[in-house]
Amino acid sequence: MxxxxxxxxxxxxxxxxxxxxxxxxxxxxxxxxxxxxxxxxxxxxxxxxxxxxxxxxxxxxxxxxxxxxxxxxxxxxxxxxxxxxxxxxxxxxxxxxxxxxxxxxxxxxxxxxxxxxxxxxxxxxxxxxxxxxxxxxxxxxxxxxxxxxxxxxxxxxxxxxxxxxxxxxxxxxxxxxxxxxxxxxxxxxxxxxxxxxxxxxxxxxxxxxxxxxxxxxLLIAPVDLQEHVDRVASDTVRRLGFLSYRAYVARVGRATEIELYFIVPEGLPPKRLEEWDALRDEIGAAIGDESVNRWLTIAFTADVEWAE
The missing domain is CATH 1.20.1510.10 (Cation efflux protein transmembrane domain)
Known part of the structure; x- marks a missing residue:
C-alpha cells in the first residue's frame, strides 16, 4: 500500500x-x-x-x-x-x-x-x-x-x-x-x-x-490559486515595468494548469532568448509547486490580442 x-x-x-x-x-x-x-x-x-x-x-x-x-x-x-x-x-x-x-x-x-x-x-x-x-x-x-x-x-x-x-x-x-x-x-x-x-x-x-x-x-478557477498567481504576476509587472498581464488558472484532478501572458511595452529593448527563459524560470519558481502535475505556460507579447 x-x-x-x-x-x-x-x-x-x-x-x-x-x-x-x-x-x-x-x-x-x-x-x-x-x-x-x-x-x-x-x-x-x-x-x-x-x-x-x-x-x-x-x-x-x-x-x-x-x-x-x-x-x-x-x-x-x-x-x-x-x-x-x-x-x-x-x-x-x-x-x-x-x-x-x-x-x-x-x-x-x-x-x-x-x-x-x-x-x-x-x-x-x-x-x-x-x-x-x-x-x-x-x-x-x-x-x-x-x-x-x-x-x-x-x-x-x-x-x-x-x-x-x-x-x-x-x-x-x-x-x-x-x-x-x-x-x-x-x-x-x-x-x-x-x-x-x-x-x-x-x-x-x-x-x-x-x-x-x-x-x-468546467474549469472554474480556484480562488486561492487565482489570488496567488495574480500576486506573482502583479509583482512581476510592477518590478519589470510591463503594462499588464492576463492569467488563466484551473485545477483538473491532481493537475494545476496556469497560463500567464505579460503585456510588454512596444519598443522594449531586445533581450536574448536565454534572458526570457531565465525570467520564466524566476516566475515559475515564485508560483511554486513545480512537478509533473503542473502545466505552466508563460508568454510575453506587445499585442494584447494574443493574451485575450
Whole structure:
C-alpha cells in the first residue's frame, strides 16, 4: 500500500468480498437493506476499478520509457481531465443507488414491511462493520502521505458503508429484542425503515465530491490559486515595468494548469532568448509547486490580442 494503485487494488478486493457477502446474506435473511449494501458495494468496486485505471494512466504518462512516449504522442494534453470525470461518475452513481433504495424502502413501509431472519442479518452487519472500519483506518493512514482524491473518495465510501453496517446492526438487534414482546409488529418494519434512514443520510454525502469534480470539469478557477498567481504576476509587472498581464488558472484532478501572458511595452529593448527563459524560470519558481502535475505556460507579447 505504498502508493495509490496498491491501496486501490486492495480496496477493490475487499469491496468485492463485502458485496458478495451482502448479496448472499441479503437473500438468506430476506433483508432488502443488506442486499442494497451488497449492490452499493459492487457499484463502488466498479468505480474504484475505473479510478485505478485512470490513476495508472496518469502515473504511466509521467515516466520516461518507450511506452510512456507512445502514450504522450497520442494524448499530448495528458490524462488529468479523466480524474474529475471519474469522481463525478462515482458520486452520481452512489447518489442514484441511494435514491433508488430510498424509493423501495418507502414502498415497503407502505405495504406493511416484511419478515426478516435477524440472526443472519446480525452476523453480516457485524462482520461488515469490522471490515469497513479496518479499510477506512488504513486508507486514512495511507492518504495522510499521498493526499489522493481517489483514496479520499474511497475512504468516504468505506465510512458510508460502515455507517450502513452499524445502522443495520443496531436495527437488527432491536428487531430481535422486540420479538418476544407485545411490540413484535415493529420487527416487520425494521428493515425498510433503517434502509430509508440510511439512504437519507447517504444521499448528501457525495454532493461535495460531485460539486468539486464538476467545477474542475468546467474549469472554474480556484480562488486561492487565482489570488496567488495574480500576486506573482502583479509583482512581476510592477518590478519589470510591463503594462499588464492576463492569467488563466484551473485545477483538473491532481493537475494545476496556469497560463500567464505579460503585456510588454512596444519598443522594449531586445533581450536574448536565454534572458526570457531565465525570467520564466524566476516566475515559475515564485508560483511554486513545480512537478509533473503542473502545466505552466508563460508568454510575453506587445499585442494584447494574443493574451485575450
Amino acid at each position: 505504498s502508493n495509490e494503485q496498491g491501496f486501490l487494488r486492495i480496496s477493490i478486493a475487499a469491496t468485492v468480498v463485502v458485496a458478495a457477502l451482502g448479496i448472499f446474506f441479503g437473500i438468506l435473511s430476506g433483508s432488502f437493506s443488506i442486499a442494497f449494501d451488497g449492490v452499493y458495494s459492487l457499484a463502488d468496486a466498479a468505480m474504484t476499478g475505473l479510478a485505478l485505471w485512470v490513476s495508472s494512466l496518469i502515473v504511466q504518462s509521467a515516466r520516461n520509457d518507450a511506452k510512456s512516449g507512445r502514450i504522450r504522442n497520442r494524448f499530448t494534453m495528458g490524462f488529468w481531465h479523466l480524474e474529475p470525470i471519474v469522481l463525478l461518475l462515482n458520486g452520481c452513481l452512489l447518489v442514484t443507488v441511494a435514491v433508488y433504495a430510498l424509493i423501495n424502502a418507502i414502498i415497503s413501509i407502505i405495504n406493511g414491511g416484511h419478515e426478516l431472519h435477524f440472526g443472519a442479518a446480525i452476523v453480516y452487519s457485524g462482520a461488515t462493520l469490522v471490515v469497513c472500519a479496518i479499510m477506512a483506518g488504513i486508507g486514512a493512514a495511507v492518504n495522510r502521505r499521498l493526499k489522493s482524491d481517489f483514496i479520499a473518495l474511497d475512504i468516504k465510501a468505506w465510512i458510508m458503508s460502515g455507517g450502513i453496517a452499524f445502522a443495520l446492526l443496531v436495527a437488527f438487534i432491536i428487531g430481535l429484542a422486540v420479538q418476544p414482546t407485545s411490540l413484535v409488529w415493529i420487527a416487520r418494519y425494521v428493515d425498510p425503515v433503517v434502509l430509508g434512514l440510511v439512504c437519507l443520510v447517504m444521499i448528501p454525502i457525495p454532493i461535495t465530491t460531485i460539486w468539486k469534480a464538476l467545477s474542475e470539469i
